[in-house]
Amino acid sequence: MDNADECRELKDELFHLARVALEGRPQDMHLLVRKLARRYKAEDGALSSQLTDLLRKAPVRGSPTRRAEVAGLPLDNDSRLPLVRLLETPELEIEPVYDRTTWGSLRQVVDEQRRLDRLKEAGIEPTRSVLFTGPPGVGKTFAAKWIARELGRPLATLDLSAVMSSFLGRTGNNVRVVLDYAKAHDCVLLLDELDAVAKRRDDSTEIGELKRLVTVLLQEIDEWPASGLLLAATNHPDLLDPAVWRRFEMVIDFPLPSREHLAAVFRDLLEMDEDSPWPVILGVALAGSSFSDAAQRVRRARRMAALNGGQIEHQLEGVVRAAAESLGRDDRQDLALRLMRDAGVSQRQASEITGVSRDTIRKHDQREGA
Ligand SMILES: Nc1ncnc2c1ncn2[C@@H]1O[C@H](COP(=O)(O)OP(=O)(O)O)[C@@H](O)[C@H]1O
Ligand SMILES: [Mg+2]
The missing domain is CATH 3.40.50.300 (P-loop containing nucleotide triphosphate hydrolases)
Structure with missing residues (x-):
């Protein structure tokens, strides 16, 4: 093998290592390191035994059956990497919501x-x-x-x-x-x-x-x-x-979620009081988003509130504001109205959050109501 090939191979190896490590798969990590130890045995015995030492000091956690099953996972012939990811007892962070x-x-x-x-x-x-x-x-x-x-x-x-x-x-x-x-x-x-x-x-x-x-x-x-x-x-x-x-x-x-379904997920994620209006407000503001997109924004708001010691409501208002800013004029007016009608937000608040003037909201409201 010439130098360029070797270099390429090392880079591939590094990439696999990074992937397995970042995906938090300790068992797969072990398999990979064991393979590297074997590979370098002849060429670089010192490196090989260093790797073996590492393996000994960091035993795989988990039951013996788990180890056996991992060992039995189908591997790619050349890379010796597992071809399949196995979740033995799948758990969900929240309960799913579907139509x-x-x-x-x-x-x-x-x-x-x-x-x-x-x-x-x-x-x-x-x-x-x-x-x-x-x-x-x-x-x-x-x-x-x-x-x-x-x-x-x-x-x-x-x-x-x-x-x-x-x-x-x-x-x-x-x-x-x-x-x-x-x-x-x-x-x-x-x-x-x-x-x-x-x-x-x-x-x-x-x-x-x-x-x-x-x-x-x-x-x-x-x-x-x-x-x-x-x-x-x-x-x-x-x-x-x-x-x-x-x-x-x-x-x-699997269709895109309705506002009600978004609100249900937000209720689960936010753990706020039963009568908090925020899940519904967010459902209205983030209508049209996927669950994962919407959930990501709300999780981020929670993190920011925790880090800044501020109120979660303040951060959530920011989420709605950002959603409003991404809309065109007409849609923003619609959002202001829906916030009032469907989420019980006052006209003043709707105007503040969406940046649509109260005058415009009023006119729009009358036109729509007529
Ligand atoms: N129906 C749902 N109910 C609750 N949360 C959901 C739902 N769909 C997606 N999520 C959230 O978004 C994340 C990504 O969803 P995922 O199932 O990977 O989407 P897909 O496979 O359709 O691209 C999930 O882990 C979950 O947190
Ligand atoms: Mg998927």
């Missing part, structure tokens, strides 16, 4: 899996493969966690955008290995960011590889065992190969 249709479908999936015997008696197969579609940040990945938690099973996630970008030449194979692993273990498998497969379409050198990958996926979806659950999520259903799309037995759509 009635979405909840109905999610509950049905869980119900079927819980009562496999009943279905079997009736000679009916449960839903084995489900595709989640919807814009980013509306709770698709979250829903997979929710389902796994409800079923008391581990969640194995194959993030296709990650696998595709680093190991395209072996993606098809890797995907098969992961799918086999999931079939052999009693877990819920999530193929996240499925559209990553489709996005590469435009690059002609990769078409062959992608075709193989799509073929693998199609076969696997068809042959998925009834006791397993294969979930997939995409932000861009339009990019998916229609053949892949048709294979899923159920498609669950």
